[in-house]
Amino acid sequence: MRRDHGAVPVEFAAAVGLLLFPIFVFVMTIAPVVERRTVAGRAAAEAARAFAVADDESSGRSAAQSIVDQIDANHPFSLSLSLAGTLDRGAVVTASVVVGMPIVLFPGIDGITVADYTATHQEEVDLFRSLDP
8 A cells, every 4th residue: 555645735836827927927017907997997087178178278287297297196107198189168078087007917027017007187278267368
């Protein structure tokens, strides 16, 4: 009769290495992607709103950029903003925020950013707003 002493530790090590480690890496990779998508979407929404309620285009662009800069300062990744549209009554303004996405991320090692994600938000300029003549 054969004795199989010592087989369980080998199987346990193989199970941890081959099954649990890939799951761990997947979970650690998904969290930063979700965070960056959420931050970019919120930054685009806030920037579009700041631009749409501004008194003129230059102050609106400045306010929108200021909001994105403030959000950018609170996170370890960078955001870039682009604005489109005019402040005419009923017009639609669009804010687009681009953030780099890490494709592979291991704990303690910076990810390799190879893809950009663009979050876009549109905001309508109020039809009944007061504008200078």
